[in-house]
Amino acid sequence: MFRSIKSLVDDFTNLLFLTPCIGCGNSLSINEKILCTSCRIKLPETGQHRTPYDQNLLNKFAGKVPIKFVASYVYFSKGSTIQKLIHAIKYKGQKEAAKEIASWYGYQLKAESQLVNDIDVIIGVPLHKSRLAQRGYNQADYIAEGLSESLDIPMRTGVLVRNYFKTSQTRKNRIERWENVKTVFKVAAPEEVKDKNVALVDDVLTTGATLEACAVELLKAGCQSVSVLTIAAAK
Structure with a gap:
């Protein structure tokens, strides 16, 4: 009713x-x-989740951190609808848009792939509390929520935290991005991820430095595996 x-x-x-x-x-x-x-x-869908699984994005983490799988819903390009969408989600308060597009992807994953069948918990990449206060929400948590509801997999917040505020990753190369984030994350609730298969969620995958830094800490905390799901990925 x-x-x-x-x-x-x-x-x-x-x-x-x-x-x-x-x-x-x-x-x-x-x-x-x-x-x-x-x-x-x-929308320029990647189709990376379909069989056979496209490992192109996984190569971004090769030799750095063991990631089980990586998949993104669409490709990101400048001036595209996806750039407008991500900008609206991050800077114009369109948090429900993050949840909605994530649910589109979640239903697609559920119908077309077995990649997510073993995922136990979904976690969004955290914002520092000062950035969270400034923006009013963490877009990655809304993406995680949309995936959680469509995939029927629990999400958790507050498990992974960002200890320090660092400058924006925009316009940094991969080495600069890694130096900017390599020590900023911490697992605050290791019992929530110990021996579990975790899906780490963010809006855009570019160099992978931020996701790599998060994955390192999650694996240190005893995760069985870490996988990555994002709305968009740079080609």
Whole structure:
């Protein structure tokens, strides 16, 4: 009953205040969320999760940290709908967009892949408390929540924490990114991950330095394995 009322209220609100598509700016129809059908169809999906599993992204971590698998929903490129979407999620308060697009990916993973079958818990890459206070939310947690609900796998927050505030990773090369994050993460609740298969979640995979630093700490805390899921990945 509550869901029906909420759905009616949402539909009525959309009629009164037309919501623009993040990709093209055209008004969304009642049944569309975040992106219009045209923009969603054009998303550059990677298909990396399908059989046979594409190990291209896994090579970013080769020889650095043992990652079980890496998969991203779409490819990231400058000026694209995906860049607009990620920007809206991180800097324009579109946290529900993070959850929605993650649920799209989660349902796809569940229907088309066995990669996630052994995952025990989903954890988002944490923000430092000062950045969290500034932004008001951690987009990675909303991505984790969308994946958790669509995959029916529990997510945990507060397990992995960021001890120090470091400068932005934007415009840094891989070595600079690693130096910037290699000591900033800590597992605050090792009992939540010990002997478990963890899926580490973030918005975009570029060099992999941040995810690598998180994975190192999770494995030190006794994880059985760490895998990586992101919304987007740079080619």
